Amino acid sequence: MTSGKVYLVGAGPGDPGLLTLRGAEVLAEADLVLFDGLANPLLLKLTKGICERTARTREGSDRIVPQQEINDRLVSAARQGKKVVRLKGGDPYIFGRGSEEAAALEAAGIPFEVVPGITAATAAGEYAGFSFTHRDVASAVAFVTGHEDPTRESSRLDFDALAAFPGTLVFYMGLGRIRTICDQLIASGKPTTTPAAVICRASLPTQQVVTATLESLPDAVSNAGLRPPSLIVVGECVSLRQAKSWFENRPLFKQTIGITRPAHQCVEIADRISRLAGQPVIMPLIEINPIDDDQLQMLDEAISNLSTYHWLIFTSVNGVTAFFDRLWALGHDVRSLATLKIAAIGSSTAAAIEAYSLRPDVVPESFRAEALAEAMIPLVNGQNVLWARASRGREVLPEMLTAAGAHVQELVVYRNEDVAMFPDETVGMLRSGQLAWIGLSSPSIARQFAKLLQNHEIDAGQLTTKIAAISPVTAETARECGLPVAIVATVFTWDGIIEAIAGSN
Secondary structure, three states: OOOOEEEEEEOEOOOHHHOOHHHHHHHHHOOEEEEOOOOOHHHHHHOOOEEEEOOOOOOOOOOOOOHHHHHHHHHHHHHOOOEEEEEEOEOOOOOOOHHHHHHHHHHOOOOEEEEOOOOHHHHHHHHHOOOOOEOOOEOOEEEEEOOOOOOOOOOOOOHHHHHOOOOEEEEEOOHHHHHHHHHHHHHOOOOOOOEEEEEEOOOOOOOEEEEEEOOOHHHHHHHHOOOOOEEEEEOHHHHHOOOOOOOOOOOOOOOEEEEOOOHHHHHHHHHHHHHOOOEEEEOOOEEEEOOOHHHHHHHHHHHHOHHHOOEEEEOOHHHHHHHHHHHHHOOOOHHHHOOOEEEEOOHHHHHHHHOOOOOOOEOOOOOOHHHHHHHHHHHOOOOEEEEEEEOOOOOHHHHHHHHOOOEEEEEEEEEEEEOOOOOHHHHHHHHHOOOOEEEEOOHHHHHHHHHHHHHOOOOHHHOOOEEEEOOHHHHHHHHHOOOOEEEEOOOOOHHHHHHHHHHHO
């Protein structure tokens, strides 16, 4: 069998937007992704390959995977002809043991490629508001390990040289030894008043920065309760930091936001939240599934007779996708819609239609069924209307149009189904108050959220998580289910939810 290939990819420091273009390319092509604990799991949405976590340190119930086992797994998978991505936090060769993995692959005759990543120190300084090199205070920067090989008999670090270093010192993986590191620098001649800092979870919405003097830094870090992954920064550059960095001033900084849309529609929203320094939590409450054979037969018949209809209505992006996928599968294209006028419930649905080079004839200003029906009522008397819809939803649209004299055929093009349970991570975040916001984007999602709270014996009235509703209709449904709604979007889209949350902070 032809050997596969291994890509040692730097995932960057945490912010998923800092992955390189080459890293995204190889993830998209991977058969297998072995990712370490510092790689942002949101990056796994870029791959269709099998994903396995390879933790080298204990986190929760994760098993510690020895480095030799990781090396063997890379070799074995490549020998099976697989394209393997080893996704590593930061850069593979900067305190990432990527060179050891490369050596193992080379010894086994496995072709490999190294895809550099933004190392944690570079991002940590810039996201925290430090410039490690600055013409006024530092002309050099040194990256130093704070955690040497425990099997080594003596340290390779020369603290006398480090104390005399004319620039910024950045220690990786040193939080557990911070008092020893600071004491050794002071004992070697570094002034006790030297500005110093610890940056924790750099570039993520949970980023924390503690600044102090070299002498007081260990106590300041202990009082703040900082935990790895962290970097220690020692040098005058720390004194140039302002109260908040550009990153910490972003509108969603430290906000964790639950995205309840179907999984395949979460990625775009997660990206927007991340760009505003929020932490997206993907927790789909409904699934989009294919229709059954009887419904498929009805869809096929309707497509074969499109010329008998005057209007085609879409009330969701999923409906647009399902309809046009089937249109194409049957050997047709948009020319089959030449005699039809098209209506869309809102801007997102309209944009999905426009992706097929079609412009909707009607899009109401208010993105709700009542507004769509009111806009169409003067136009549909005596006309045949085809509504491409979900398997469930509000009936107000066909009721209002039928009352106005239209002949409405409802055509189920996809099944909208509830998920059985919350993910374990979501349950933990809801119980502990770690989830700041939940976005509810439809009445059915609101009802399902309330139902799952009951299933997990979580009292909606005791929730510290705030609820953002996409529209007044969704908010009304949520309140009927006993859910306290904190804000309602003024633009009835997920962008509107994000804007409302950002404006409330």
